Amino acid sequence: MLDLRLYMAQRLSALVMVPFVLGHIAVMIYAIQGGLSTAEILGRTQGSLLWFLFYGTFVIAVSVHAAIGLRVIAHEWGGLRGRVLDGLMWGIGACLFYVGILAVFAVALP
Amino acid sequence: MTTTPNILRVTVQRGTAAALRQETFDVPAYENQTVLDVVTWIQQMADPTLSYRFACRVGMCGSCAMMVNGVPRWTCRTHVKKVAADGELDIGPLRNLPVIKDLVADMDPFFDKWVAAEARHHPSAERDDDFDPVTAQDPARAEADLGIECINCGICYAACDTVAGNPDYLGPAALQRAWTLLNDSRDADRDGILAAVSGKGGCHNCHSMGSCAQYCPNDLNPMRAIAGLKRETVRAAWGGKRDA
Numbered sequence: 252m253l254d255l256r257l258y259m260a261q262r263l264s265a266l267v268m269v270p271f272v273l274g275h276i277a278v279m280i281y282a283i284q285g286g287l288s289t290a291e292i293l294g295r296t297q298g299s300l301l302w303f304l305f306y307g308t309f310v311i312a313v314s315v316h317a318a319i320g321l322r323v324i325a326h327e328w329g330g331l332r333g334r335v336l337d338g339l340m341w342g343i344g345a346c347l348f349y350v351g352i353l354a355v356f357a358v359a360l361p
Numbered sequence: 362m363t364t365t366p367n368i369l370r371v372t373v374q375r376g377t378a379a380a381l382r383q384e385t386f387d388v389p390a391y392e393n394q395t396v397l398d399v400v401t402w403i404q405q406m407a408d409p410t411l412s413y414r415f416a417c418r419v420g421m422c423g424s425c426a427m428m429v430n431g432v433p434r435w436t437c438r439t440h441v442k443k444v445a446a447d448g449e450l451d452i453g454p455l456r457n458l459p460v461i462k463d464l465v466a467d468m469d470p471f472f473d474k475w476v477a478a479e480a481r482h483h484p485s486a487e488r489d490d491d492f493d494p495v496t497a498q499d500p501a502r503a504e505a506d507l508g509i510e511c512i513n514c515g516i517c518y519a520a521c522d523t524v525a526g527n528p529d530y531l532g533p534a535a536l537q538r539a540w541t542l543l544n545d546s547r548d549a550d551r552d553g554i555l556a557a558v559s560g561k562g563g564c565h566n567c568h569s570m571g572s573c574a575q576y577c578p579n580d581l582n583p584m585r586a587i588a589g590l591k592r593e594t595v596r597a598a599w600g601g602k603r604d605a
């Protein structure tokens with residue numbers, strides 16, 4: 252159900268997420284200190300390659316990590332197996348990636 | 362001061378998988394009494410049709426494990442005094458295994474998984490070769506020694522919630538044996554073991570909940586062994602052995 256490849260993908264995506272989660276929270280706390288408005292925040296993120304890469308990579312890591320984690324729960328608690336389980340995993344990963352990357356486009360594209 | 366009740370109320374799971382039922386027996390309580398003594402009393406004095414397994418009675422053979430008040434235990438070394446709740450015992454066959462009859466669980470899936478995990482010796486020497494020197498100081502040997510006192514009782518397998526949710530999972534005992542063999546200088550199939558524990562039901566399914574280590578009657582720590590397997594499989598994969 253969880254072979255070496257999926258295990259590695261989940262652990263590596265977790266490793267990638269650690270600095271992103273910390274960075275994301277730190278920036279959120281920092282950004283609201285002076286009462287920044289939405290327009291001011293977007294003014295800084297839109298057109299920024301750095302923020303595009305930051306949140307773009309974050310979204311990829313989340314999609315991989317969450318899809319594999321939910322696969323385990325669906326198998327152990329829901330009894331799903333085989334193609335249904337694989338389909339669910341890929342479906343969840345694709346949905347998270349789609350929703351996440353739309354948000355990244357909205358925030359980081361000029 | 363608590364007094365020992367004169368009578369134990371013992372509920373035993375009876376029947377086959379198709380028709381399970383609970384039966385209650387009143388069993389005389391003694392100062393010194395194991396759970397296996399209680400089961401034997403029921404079989405000899407109350408109902409000779411009760412099926413259960415035991416052999417050595419001294420904690421060596423691993424055949425008398427059962428669920429006692431919801432917890433897997435080696436019944437021959439478990440004192441009633443320590444586990445009875447208000448003079449009541451609830452005894453059933455080992456969890457996570459098919460029931461054959463009454464307290465007898467079918468151990469086939471358990472041992473099939475030992476084979477599936479390549480948890481068997483792969484000879485590295487011929488009849489005419491010298492003995493491989495085994496020294497207790499060698500770090501790999503010391504790691505193997507931590508796991509070799511397993512008596513195959515199946516308690517860790519019954520305690521494991523990952524086995525309960527994922528029937529393909531090889532389980533703590535088989536993986537621990539694979540780990541001891543991986544650290545044994547006399548075993549010749551390191552790659553085979555790593556490949557066997559890296560599949561769908563392999564060591565990577567372990568959630569490190571630790572029930573195996575909690576309930577092992579010999580105080581072994583299969584969780585540690587499984588963590589070692591995860592480490593070694595990842596190391597082998599980085600080394601280019603994609604199937605390992």
